[in-house]
Amino acid sequence: MRLLLLGGTEFVGRAIAEEALARGWQVTAFNRGRHDPPPGVAALRGDRSAAGGLAALEGDGTGEWDVVVDTWTGAPSAVRDAARLLAGRAGHYVYISSRSVYAYPAPAGLDEDGPLVEASPDAGAVEYAEAKRGGELAAEAAFGERALLARAGLILGPYENVGRLPWWLTRIARGGPVLAPGPRELPLQYIDVRDLADWVLDAAGRGLGGPYNLVGPPGQATFGELLEACVAVTGADAELRWTDPEAVLAAGVEPWTELPVWLPPGELYDTMYGGDVSRALAAGLRCRPVAETVAATWEWLRQLGGRAPHRPDRPPVGLAPEREATVLGTA
Template identity: 60%
Template sequence: MRILILGGSGFVGRAVAAAAVARGWDTTVFNRGRRDPVDGARVLLGDRLTPGGLTALADGTWDAVVDTWSADADAVGAAAGLLRGRAGHFSYVSSRSVYLFDESGATPPPVTEDAPLVAADDPGYAGDKLRGERAAEAFAGPLLLARAGLILGPHEDIGRLPWWLNRLHRGGPTPAPGPQDLPLQYIDARDLAEFLLDAAEAGHTGPFNLVSEPGHTTMGELLAVATEITGGHADLRWLPPEQILAAGAQPWTDLPVWLPPGPIHAFLHQGDVSRALAAGLRCRPVRETVTDTWAWLRSLPGAAPHRADRPPVGLDHEMETKLLA
């Protein structure tokens, strides 16, 4: 297979490129050249946000294309249109955020690929991803929409799991958001990558919810394993959701990965993945994701890379002190 990855040196795109090279595929990545490429991948340089930025893609044919773009949908449409007729399959890495959340507070049923979507003019991340999906239709060929949920694993550049691992390694009394049996649904970037490659080979099209099965792990298991892997220095102090919220700590940002039980948690962690499982999705155990992410962090000469378009995550000293008090 000859594959083109639009991105290919960051987080998800890097996982796709590494998996393709490991399979012996002829792998090309297109990006701005700001990070070291995957060994074995051919690099085409360009900035899709500048005039003439896609010139490097003017020629060539591929069996499959994977686009990981998450911002302005015009960039997705421009690339998809340029590659129309020159590739056999196109995958756009979207998000489960495109589904419409019921603001009434009702607990939603497991969200399937047929669930209602946000408005096309939604100004946030969800709208960007939905507009990206529609822009990808300019490819006018076999199109797969990879609606991923929470993505973890080595090379994560948002900082959720890396923050927890570094904090737990530092040790001492550590706020742990409960309940311990709170189920989590996520996907390792490498499992997402393998699914995308398999789906391209098989010619799968349409939307797929791409996360683990609901309850793949729990908050308790995640932090217990992470504490063990990082040296066993942390003393987890489990706190009830009510206490955390009363202190003003923000779910998902101050305490990465965590959402309190309720409708939003159900919306994000009880998605229906039966279609993806039937198409071959397989998810590795949480211990493997934690172990490999920690090994990657320890191999870095400095801090982990962080996306400029995402705010930092994790508790500051003042909020941590407040929670522990």
């Protein structure tokens, strides 16, 4: 199989590249060249947000591919231009989208037929949800039933450049009392980036098209199991101090940003952690235990000296030590 990755050097793209290489696929990555692709990946350079930025993909001698995987998050018009260019030279187009394309609030149990945000494939810079939905429309306009829309939820695992699980691991590795927002039994819904990569390549190889909620089943792990796995893998002398969500919120601590991954029960929690994923499970999605995700992420962090990369277009996450101490009463 011949794979063209639009992106392919960080997080999701890198995991897909490594999985494709492990399968013996021929992999080409098209990107701006800010990061090197994994060894064994051919590189094409270009900035798709600039005029003439797709030149490296043009021309009869450039190549043809069985599968294109596009991880783009910006202006939908960039997806439109790439998909149009490749429609006659690629068999399948996978767009890594997001469950954010559903109109908010998305009730628990919502499947792929739920209401969507309004968006345009011709738009320039727009908000994240509109950008992802516009990208979906652009992929479908060029590839029709050959377009696979992978609506990912929370993605964790090695190479994470948003900082959510890396922050918890580095915080717990410091040891001492740790603010653990409750309830401990709070069910999570996420996907390991390697499981995402495995499913995407399988599905594209089988010719699947249309939208799929690509995330594990609700409750595949609890928040307590996630943090306890962090304690176990780091071997730290850390004490998880479980705190009622009402007390955390009353202290002014921001869910999701100051305490990554965590959302208190309510409307946003249902939207993020209650998606129906029966379609993806029926199409072969397999999800590894949370302990494996945590262990692999910790090993990757240790290889980097404990300092994870961070996307410049995303704000930093995590609770400042002095804020945590104040909430815990240990200041």
